[in-house]
Amino acid sequence: xxxxxxxxxxxxxxxxxxxxxxxxxxxxxxxxxxxxxxxxxxxxxxxxxxxxxxxxxxxxxxxxxxxxxxxxxxxxxxxxxxxxxxxxxxxxxxxxxxxxxxxxxxxxxxxxxxxxxxxxxxxxxxxxxxxxxxxxxxxxxxxxxxxxxxxxxxxxxxxxxxxxxxxxxxxxxxxxxxxxxxxxxxxxxxxxxxxxxxxxxxxxxxxxxxxxxxxxxxxxxxxxxxxxxxxxxxxxxxxxxxxxxxxxxxxxxxxxxxxxxxxxxxxxxxxxxxxxxxxxxxxxxxxxxxxxxxxxxxxxxxxxxxxxxxxxxxxxxxxxxxxxxx
Numbered sequence: 001x002x003x004x005x006x007x008x009x010x011x012x013x014x015x016x017x018x019x020x021x022x023x024x025x026x027x028x029x030x031x032x033x034x035x036x037x038x039x040x041x042x043x044x045x046x047x048x049x050x051x052x053x054x055x056x057x058x059x060x061x062x063x064x065x066x067x068x069x070x071x072x073x074x075x076x077x078x079x080x081x082x083x084x085x086x087x088x089x090x091x092x093x094x095x096x097x098x099x100x101x102x103x104x105x106x107x108x109x110x111x112x113x114x115x116x117x118x119x120x121x122x123x124x125x126x127x128x129x130x131x132x133x134x135x136x137x138x139x140x141x142x143x144x145x146x147x148x149x150x151x152x153x154x155x156x157x158x159x160x161x162x163x164x165x166x167x168x169x170x171x172x173x174x175x176x177x178x179x180x181x182x183x184x185x186x187x188x189x190x191x192x193x194x195x196x197x198x199x200x201x202x203x204x205x206x207x208x209x210x211x212x213x214x215x216x217x218x219x220x221x222x223x224x225x226x227x228x229x230x231x232x233x234x235x236x237x238x239x240x241x242x243x244x245x246x247x248x249x250x251x252x253x254x255x256x257x258x259x260x261x262x263x264x265x266x267x268x269x270x271x272x273x274x275x276x277x278x279x280x281x282x283x284x285x286x287x288x289x290x291x292x293x294x295x296x297x298x299x300x301x302x303x304x305x306x307x308x309x310x311x312x313x314x315x316x317x318x319x320x321x322x323x324x325x326x
Contacts, residue, residue, distance in 0.1 A: 005136040012075050012103050012133050015141055019075045024048075024057050027073065027101075031060060032191060034071075034099065035204070037145045038127065039193030042069060043204050043211065051092040054085070059093070063202040063211055064192050067096025075131075077104040083112055090124055101129045105148045113149035125151045169197035171279045172216065176201045179214065179290055187298065199279070202227065203297070205305065207312045209236075212300055214293045216279050222289055224296035225272035226304050233267040239311055240269040246307070253303045271304070 016022035024047065027034075031042045041063040049059035051070070058071035070089045074082055082100065090098045100113065105128055116126045128149030133141045165173070176195035183189040183203075190203050200215040209230035215223045228236045243250065244260055251257055259272045273296055277289045 010133040035191040041192040069097040074102040078109040173197040222277040229268035
């Protein structure tokens with residue numbers, strides 16, 4: 001019989017001495033842990049982000065629904081101060097998702113999150129997440145996030161679209177649900193679990209300001225893309241120009257010509273490829289479109305990931321240099 005180890009729980013402060021200096025930076029760099037627990041594709045927007053005169057631990061984005069997410073951390077038991085903070089931050093930033101993380105949730109605070117979910121149903125989702133550090137015998141410590149409060153209708157498993165959603169939007173949700181399931185289960189491409197009744201879906205690249213996406217575009221076309229959207233429109237154009245310097249090599253590795261789009265009416269830019277298709281096509285055509293979308297997303301990831309990581313690193317180094325001179 002194989003020997004069985006003993007599971008033990010460790011004080012989180014044995015791993016992260018300081019909430020602000022240790023835990024929050026670690027979490028900002030490891031949002032995929034939360035994405036996996038929630039089934040929501042999260043992308044970091046800002047650490048210590050402004051909410052009026054206050055500061056939110058982490059501001060992120062729910063890529064699948066394009067909504068702001070606020071994350072507030074505690075390495076102590078929950079308290080009234082932090083309950084007031086998450087409500088203030090949610091109102092200030094019009095957050096679509098609010099995540100409160102703590103080592104211990106008092107029952108009255110869990111009940112308060114349940115009440116907020118009933119009150120804001122359909123607009124803002126409130127999650128309470130318990131953070132634990134686990135160890136088997138003398139193994140390395142492992143973080144474990146456990147849900148203790150969540151919206152009434154929330155589920156990590158796909159749900160049927162509500163009855164008031166149009167047939168076309170239902171078709172979008174069904175298409176993207178199949179796409180998400182295959183990308184998650186077969187390719188480990190995403191942690192997202194529930195599609196939305198919309199004509200697009202974005203996925204985290206792991207690099208702030210960049211996303212992969214599939215979109216049913218105007219003119220009965222389907223688009224796969226790298227979406228470039230840092231907070232600075234000029235910077236987005238500079239990134240596109242920098243990538244275009246390597247256009248010939250990129251398109252050779254990609255296997256086909258690409259569209260390099262500045263999107264004059266928007267802040268963002270994108271690199272894309274297209275094919276014909278409509279969500280109302282026959283099921284055989286939709287299966288073909290799904291296979292095409294998966295193939296192109298995987299190629300985008302393979303070809304562009306090292307390039308955008310390098311661009312992101314260069315941008316950070318430039319910012320640090322500018323701060324040093326000031």
